[in-house]
Amino acid sequence: MLTPTAPTTVRALIAPDKFKGSLTAAEVADALAAGLRSAGSGSGSVHCELLPLADGGDGSVDAAVASGFTRRSYTVAGPTGQPIRSSIAFDGFTAVVEVANTCGLGLLPDGTLDPLGASSRGFGEAVLFALSLKPARIVLALGGSASTDGGMGMLTALGYSFRDADGRQLYGNGRALAQIHTVHRTALPELADTELIVASDVHNPLLGTQGAPAVFGPQKGASPQDIAILEQGLEHFVAKLAEAGFADATVLVGHEGAGSAGGLGYACQLLGAKQVSGADYFLDLLDFNTRKDSCDVVITGEGSLDEQTLAGKLPAAVARRSGARPIIAVAGRSLLPKARWPEMAVTRVYALADYTNQDSAKDPGLSATLLRRIGRDIGASLL
Incomplete structure (x- = not known):
């Protein structure tokens, strides 16, 4: 007789920057978390820890x-x-x-x-x-x-x-x-x-x-x-x-x-x-290192992933500090081809622009809806 498999719990640290002109970092984290939690099933669930971030700019x-x-x-x-x-x-x-x-x-x-x-x-x-x-x-x-x-x-x-x-x-x-x-x-x-x-x-x-x-x-x-x-x-x-x-x-x-x-x-x-x-200063101030150590996966992001991101913006700093655990990036748009994802150590990039033909940059409601969808897709991939 087969022994039932215990449900899996995946611990995710959601640590995004703001989506400038659209959503605050806290709103981004909330929307992603709602989607991740909705992906739970009898086989497992996603536990979300939220850490909205900033790098010295607004927010x-x-x-x-x-x-x-x-x-x-x-x-x-x-x-x-x-x-x-x-x-x-x-x-x-x-x-x-x-x-x-x-x-x-x-x-x-x-x-x-x-x-x-x-x-x-x-x-x-x-x-x-x-x-x-x-x-x-x-x-x-x-x-x-x-x-x-x-x-x-x-x-x-x-x-x-x-x-x-x-x-x-x-x-x-x-x-x-x-x-x-x-x-x-x-x-x-x-x-x-x-x-x-x-x-x-x-x-x-x-x-x-x-x-x-x-x-x-x-x-x-x-x-x-x-x-x-x-x-x-x-x-x-x-x-x-x-x-x-x-x-x-x-x-x-x-x-x-x-x-x-x-x-x-x-x-x-x-x-x-x-x-x-x-x-880096805000990651230290907000105790990022301690928080990520208790999580299985780190989800970060910002409005646009591009060359400036690779030059040391917040998502790159998050990825650099996250160690060997999977790192997922979410953005309004991504200008980085898949071949360049390893440069910031991310395993997967999700972009709102891939989920809609509309411009979500100035539409907070649409952005939040799409982030929930992306969160659900990320959750399904983790369980």
Whole structure:
């Protein structure tokens, strides 16, 4: 007589990045998990552990909250000065503060780009709020900025005063950079006692052909004339900081990452921040290694799998850390032929574009439906 086979339980760690413009990382993970669970049968089931991820861009606060941090809300000035309700993540030791949910492109009124008028002030206000909680460390997630002000806006919120030739206080934005006549700093003791970490995988310098205005300005609506104004304004900004006694003001211009988030990387380095790989830092912060060790398979993904993914974006970092267990990637679209999957150690790629003729990139409902279908197909393949 045959002994009945015990049902199989497969443990899956679902650790995706966001599908930009469509779904947050948490929404991607939820949809995949729903599909995986629906694939269960008498022969087995899939146990899902969800770990929405971020790499220092938009969604960093949400990812930290999903992993156990507490959300703390606060009102800040949006990219064009309008008050917005934002939030940081805090676990009693580390605070995560994000550009995208304070002064990001997605917060511009009516989506109207404002390359010269947008400011990073709201990000500085969020950092100030984080400092009031007395963290040992603040993680500065710089992706998604609407401004190219070199961090002037952030610095005004943190005690820096920028005045024009008539002594009037300047509101930090790209247009105001060229108007700076004097710079004065009021020391914040809290900053001296707090470790600052910039989590970013952007390596551009502040100025030049690979700098913030030239490379990222067009994404923020900057015309060629605007780019020239911003480049000259940032040069003036640096010169005035050096004139005011900031010894590192000039040398930091060429540092890797100084051009991230419209030059916010430069201002953060001026404050003594250390830049680290956004993908790897967040994987450590969210305890990825411990979580994947208890799972049989890892499912990761992002909106588009392409050459940039192979260059070290989040799914590649996840795959690199996942060891010998099967790694499955899910994407809105995949530009990587099967022959190149081994380059990021994935065993299978599922793309929403293979399940529909419609464009799901701007359709959250369709994206979620397709992810559930893909989750069900992955589940069936595992059992």
